[in-house]
Amino acid sequence: MFHYRDQTLDRSLLALYAGFVGKRERDPRLAKISVECYIKSLHTLRNSDVWVKKRPSAAEINATLATVLVLSRVELMSGEDGSGGYVAHIRAGLQLLRRPHPSISRDNELTWMLAKRLRCLGFYNAARQRRSFFMAQSPFSEWCFSRPSEPDYLLQKAIDVAISIPTIMEEADALDASASMSEDDLRRCLRTAKRLLGQAFEVAENLEQWLLETREARLSSSIIQAQGYASTGEAGDCWEENTPPYFDPSSYSLLISCNFGCAMMRVRNWLPHLPLHLRTFEQNCATVDRYALSIRRSVTTALTASAFEAQEALVLIFTLYRYWKGKGDDHNALCCIHWLEEIKSRGLAVDVEVDERYAMVTARFMGEHQPFAK
Incomplete structure (x- = not known):
């Protein structure tokens, strides 16, 4: 992305980084910086002329998709968009790929990598909220991912x-x-x-x-x-x-x-x-x-020293917890609780709450305001 970055994308990356570190270190100064950068980036993105251009360049489209992806992660991490409103941003970003453009093709690896990431984020929200997903409908369903x-x-x-x-x-x-x-x-x-x-x-x-x-x-x-x-x-x-x-x-x-x-x-x-x-x-x-x-x-x-790898592991742990708890396998479900406690004790998690007494896990970094699993 180094060849496609613009000021809006850079600011959104700063919002993600400052928000992540601010929550981890409980630093209100960084949290404030994250909010300010997020608001400015979102305002600039919504008022960008890329939405009205007839033939935006591939660089503009890739930078816009990357910005949408980063801002969506900020919203999920902060828990400010638990209702899934960020899906509207994803839909708007993917609309850019519907425009005929000689440089936007299936062979553009960066463009389709970003589209895949956005699709995964949207699917996560649809599955979690039991809502219909716009990418299951035409013309998005006809795209070959x-x-x-x-x-x-x-x-x-x-x-x-x-x-x-x-x-x-x-x-x-x-x-x-x-x-x-x-x-x-x-x-x-x-x-x-x-x-x-x-x-x-x-x-x-x-x-x-x-x-x-x-x-x-x-x-x-x-x-x-x-x-x-x-x-x-x-x-x-x-x-x-x-x-x-x-x-x-x-x-x-x-x-x-x-x-x-x-x-x-x-x-x-x-x-x-x-x-x-x-x-x-x-x-x-x-x-x-x-x-x-x-x-x-x-x-x-x-569970390494990388906080970002720990966040990825959390998604898998929640899946395991839900599966084993549903089967009545308390031993393996309890293992998931212990893993979460270990992640939390290492300071690698962002607002992960663990309560073994009630076998409850909550992941606010994923935009969850209610327990993810019980």
């Missing part, structure tokens, strides 16, 4: 699969809440239910295909270490084969999230039963258990 030749292929394909689940669940919740319907309302609900059935079948089929691909892929210990996650050397800790580095711990985390989505869809008696392959996967949990243990082994050695 997953290519077999790219190292994050399985991760992006997992998001492709899971991205429609919050939308299905939001509409399903609305149908469940329907009452005192007229005949026209009933017909409309039946049409909606039929459409959701089709979408749920499609999700199940896509997830089944993705699971088969993940089982064919293998995770090399050198890849884990290269991404900041070291192997513990335990038997079965990772698979060693000469296969492309498609996996990373985030793929495991998304797999577990997909499992929750399938479980939620299956309990609705008007939604389709999952294929036998997925039904067995969900009920026996053997595959998910294996992936959960892989996350655990990776996270165990990921």
